[in-house]
Amino acid sequence: MQLLLSYIAQYLPLQQHEEELISQLFKKQLFKKGDFFLEEEKVCTKLGFIGQGIMRYYMTKDGEEKTFAFSRENEFVCFYQSFLSANKSSASIQALEDCIVYVISRDDLQRFYEQVSGADKFGRLSIEQVFVQTIKDLYSLYFDSPIERYQKLVNERGDLLQRIPQYHIASYLGVKPQSLSRIRKRIAAPGIS
Amino acid sequence: MQLLLSYIAQYLPLQQHEEELISQLFKKQLFKKGDFFLEEEKVCTKLGFIGQGIMRYYMTKDGEEKTFAFSRENEFVCFYQSFLSANKSSASIQALEDCIVYVISRDDLQRFYEQVSGADKFGRLSIEQVFVQTIKDLYSLYFDSPIERYQKLVNERGDLLQRIPQYHIASYLGVKPQSLSRIRKRIAAPGIS
Numbered sequence: 321m322q323l324l325l326s327y328i329a330q331y332l333p334l335q336q337h338e339e340e341l342i343s344q345l346f347k348k349q350l351f352k353k354g355d356f357f358l359e360e361e362k363v364c365t366k367l368g369f370i371g372q373g374i375m376r377y378y379m380t381k382d383g384e385e386k387t388f389a390f391s392r393e394n395e396f397v398c399f400y401q402s403f404l405s406a407n408k409s410s411a412s413i414q415a416l417e418d419c420i421v422y423v424i425s426r427d428d429l430q431r432f433y434e435q436v437s438g439a440d441k442f443g444r445l446s447i448e449q450v451f452v453q454t455i456k457d458l459y460s461l462y463f464d465s466p467i468e469r470y471q472k473l474v475n476e477r478g479d480l481l482q483r484i485p486q487y488h489i490a491s492y493l494g495v496k497p498q499s500l501s502r503i504r505k506r507i508a509a510p511g512i513s
Numbered sequence: 514m515q516l517l518l519s520y521i522a523q524y525l526p527l528q529q530h531e532e533e534l535i536s537q538l539f540k541k542q543l544f545k546k547g548d549f550f551l552e553e554e555k556v557c558t559k560l561g562f563i564g565q566g567i568m569r570y571y572m573t574k575d576g577e578e579k580t581f582a583f584s585r586e587n588e589f590v591c592f593y594q595s596f597l598s599a600n601k602s603s604a605s606i607q608a609l610e611d612c613i614v615y616v617i618s619r620d621d622l623q624r625f626y627e628q629v630s631g632a633d634k635f636g637r638l639s640i641e642q643v644f645v646q647t648i649k650d651l652y653s654l655y656f657d658s659p660i661e662r663y664q665k666l667v668n669e670r671g672d673l674l675q676r677i678p679q680y681h682i683a684s685y686l687g688v689k690p691q692s693l694s695r696i697r698k699r700i701a702a703p704g705i706s
Contacts, residue, residue, distance in 0.1 A: 379656060
């Protein structure tokens with residue numbers, strides 16, 4: 321919970337009673353490895369802040385799971401397209417490790433906005449940040465080659481590589497698992513990395 | 514300008530002096546057909562509200578322009594990934610018709626947030642809306658077939674079809690212009706549309 325309070329405090333100074341309210345509104349929830357934070361075709365009714373663990377986002381296309389994003393400690397987990405619009409989700413979010421998540425419902429998030437002074441500013445700034453990251457991820461999905469995607473993953477989220485199974489990384493790059501080692505070799509070769 | 518004030522007033526009631534401030538902060542600008550609102554490799558330093566006309570968003574990949582979005586009257590125009598992060602833009606935005614746009618700089622937008630009461634809430638809500646739409650567009654780019662993309666364009670933004678040159682629509686669908694008429698026929702066939 322302290323992680324979340326520190327995260328919010330970067331954006332707005334919190335009074336003691338506001339910290340208490342936040343601690344009540346965000347409820348600690350455990351997700352065992354393999355549990356779903358969100359399942360396809362359901363509405364995403366909650367926003368989570370990850371205290372520990374990694375979550376994987378994927379969609380199913382032609383019977384195949386396509387991994388397109390990861391969230392880990394100190395980041396929010398949510399499928400905003402569904403959460404903000406209350407439409408059914410086209411994606412699933414699944415725990416890749418045992419996770420501790422501080423979860424807030426849509427209604428309680430409204431209470432947060434109404435009762436914490438400056439919360440709208442925090443909401444705007446943090447959604448701006450998530451927005452920029454999501455757009456970056458999605459453009460990369462469409463415009464970057466698997467090698468470019470791997471290079472970015474190494475540069476920007478290198479610590480995740482040791483924690484995520486190879487076949488999920490391959491799916492994230494849009495290649496078969498057997499192609500992944502070829503890409504790793506190319507990246508590791510002198511003059512390229 | 515009245516369009517913009519009405520748009521904002523949907524989210525927050527405006528005092529007279531706030532309307533005046535907004536009218537000063539957003540500056541009317543004309544873009545002739547073909548003019549650029551934003552060019553690739555430059556930083557997007559402004560946000561626009563379109564009073565009249567259509568703008569096209571595209572990226573260049575392997576020497577080819579790939580159109581991925583349109584904005585028209587009563588909508589904002591901006592490449593948020595660059596605007597919010599102040600990083601160079603990977604996209605260009607070009608006027609498809611003569612356009613009237615009410616433009617605000619990043620600095621003036623900060624003044625808007627500071628001086629108009631409730632503006633952060635407006636900012637949060639409108640960015641949420643843009644976020645949902647952008648994610649929808651980008652997922653569609655990756656996951657939908659050209660036919661599905663055409664069908665969605667017909668259903669959701671059918672009025673644009675008459676105003677946008679066919680080769681831009683083909684690019685938006687990710688097909689060659691000669692394939693577009695085949696798609697139109699399939700959509701128009703009974704039992705499909």
